[in-house]
Amino acid sequence: SPKHKYYKEINEVIAEHIKYAAKLDIDNTWELIHDEGEMKVFKREMEEDGMVVDPLKAVHTVKGITGHEVCHYFWNPDVRMEWEGTLESAQVLDWFSEDTCVCYQIHKKVWPTTQREALFWTQIRHVPNEDEDEDGPDYWIVCNYSIPDHDKCPASKNVRINMNVAMVCETSMEPPSSHDGEITRDHITCRITYAANVNPGGWAPASVLRAVYKREYPKFLKRFTQYVMDQTKDKPIMF
Numbered sequence: 356s357p358k359h360k361y362y363k364e365i366n367e368v369i370a371e372h373i374k375y376a377a378k379l380d381i382d383n384t385w386e387l388i389h390d391e392g393e394m395k396v397f398k399r400e401m402e403e404d405g406m407v408v409d410p411l412k413a414v415h416t417v418k419g420i421t422g423h424e425v426c427h428y429f430w431n432p433d434v435r436m437e438w439e440g441t442l443e444s445a446q447v448l449d450w451f452s453e454d455t456c457v458c459y460q461i462h463k464k465v466w467p468t469t470q471r472e473a474l475f476w477t478q479i480r481h482v483p484n485e486d487e488d489e490d491g492p493d494y495w496i497v498c499n500y501s502i503p504d505h506d507k508c509p510a511s512k513n514v515r516i517n518m519n520v521a522m523v524c525e526t527s528m529e530p531p532s533s534h535d536g537e538i539t540r541d542h543i544t545c546r547i548t549y550a551a552n553v554n555p556g557g558w559a560p561a562s563v564l565r566a567v568y569k570r571e572y573p574k575f576l577k578r579f580t581q582y583v584m585d586q587t588k589d590k591p592i593m594f
């Protein structure tokens with residue numbers, strides 16, 4: 356029985372992201388817009404009713420942190436203002452379950468566009484390796500998905516963005532033979548696939564939006580992953 360209104364939608368959206376992350380089909384329809392070290396950021400140029408809605412996909416490999424840790428800090432609404440530099444405010448309106456809540460956040464105004472806000476459910480989920488052989492994929496995933504309304508959503512004059520964002524992580528550890536049992540952060544690597552489909556809503560000049568994409572997303576990924584490394588370096592590993 357559906358436990359809440361969005362139960363079915365959440366399972367469908369998450370399944371879709373897992374399918375795409377597993378495929379990781381970066382073919383020539385994706386344009387590389389940023390290539391720095393292990394981080395590669397791609398976009399596709401797309402418009403919906405004259406609105407730039409370029410899908411964005413980024414892949415990044417970070418040593419010393421796990422997919423569980425990356426997803427925990429990306430999902431946890433309590434720390435969002437600590438790493439999300441584009442936010443003016445963020446609040447939880449509702450909890451569907453312990454891993455799923457509804458967030459309402461107002462982004463800082465980006466000249467010359469109107470101020471924007473987002474209302475979305477966010478879920479963190481561990482997708483263990485289902486086939487019995489050991490080396491199947493084991494994912495941690497967070498998905499942020501816009502909803503049209505919520506009775507606790509404050510009235511505002513801001514433009515509402517429409518987003519479907521997913522952070523999918525896979526952790527690899529060096530083979531056990533290389534250490535006598537104790538796994539340290541030197542033995543772990545996290546492969547991050549970040550997919551963002553954001554319709555900024557309202558009107559904004561295509562040139563401005565494309566400049567923002569190009570500048571903001573790599574900055575966000577670097578700042579966020581650095582935040583996770585800083586938060587976790589002296590803490591026990593979250594596997």
Ligand SMILES: CC(C)(C)c1cc(CCc2ccccn2)cc(-c2ccc(S(=O)(=O)CCO)cc2)c1
Pocket residue numbers: 439441462463465468470471472473499516518520551553554555559564567568571
């Ligand atoms: C323009 C575009 C880059 C698509 C854009 C514009 C704005 C609204 C702020 C803004 C920026 C530029 C122009 C107008 N408004 C927000 C976002 C956005 C929202 C959420 C997430 S998240 O990964 O879910 C992390 C949680 O916040 C990432 C990106 C993207």
